[in-house]
Amino acid sequence: MIKKSIITLIILLICLLLDQITKNMATMNYNILKEGIYLFDYLNLVYVENRGVSFGFFAEHDKSFYFGILSIIISIYILYLIYQSGTNIEVIGLSLILSGALGNGFDRINHQYVIDFIDFHFQNYHWPAFNFADSFISIGAILFVISLVKNPKN
Numbered sequence: 001m002i003k004k005s006i007i008t009l010i011i012l013l014i015c016l017l018l019d020q021i022t023k024n025m026a027t028m029n030y031n032i033l034k035e036g037i038y039l040f041d042y043l044n045l046v047y048v049e050n051r052g053v054s055f056g057f058f059a060e061h062d063k064s065f066y067f068g069i070l071s072i073i074i075s076i077y078i079l080y081l082i083y084q085s086g087t088n089i090e091v092i093g094l095s096l097i098l099s100g101a102l103g104n105g106f107d108r109i110n111h112q113y114v115i116d117f118i119d120f121h122f123q124n125y126h127w128p129a130f131n132f133a134d135s136f137i138s139i140g141a142i143l144f145v146i147s148l149v150k151n152p153k154n
Helices: 003-026 064-084 088-111 134-152
Strands: 035-038 043-050 114-122
Touching: 003 035, 003 043, 003 064, 003 088, 003 114, 035 114, 064 134, 088 134, 114 134
Parallel strands: none
Antiparallel strands: 035 043, 043 114
16 A cells, blocks of 8 residues: 555656646746747647647536536545555556646646647647646556556456
């Protein structure tokens, strides 16, 4: 139990700091990022206020505060799953999901939107803008699925 707690705490601290620092940097550079900054042929930095859920879905409903509360409730359930988990890869995956959910949840509660700034694209086809918290959730989900496939529970 102590080992799981330490792993979770370290991942949470590192990921939440990285997420919040980069979102703060994006906000401080709003005037530059609103036009977008070209980095590579497939990657730009932009400033987007996401008022919906993942990738801007349901943005027209403007219920971001409630999505933030839901994110906190889901985070409590993820803590329970971490407590119940049996492998390190499962703990790491769930901890990444938790850090991303908390990072975006805090933004929704504090700002009523999430700051996205990573614009991945191929030619004129753009993936919806995202942030580090979104990446942590995606990577964590992949690790969690791998842990379930490698160690199925009866």
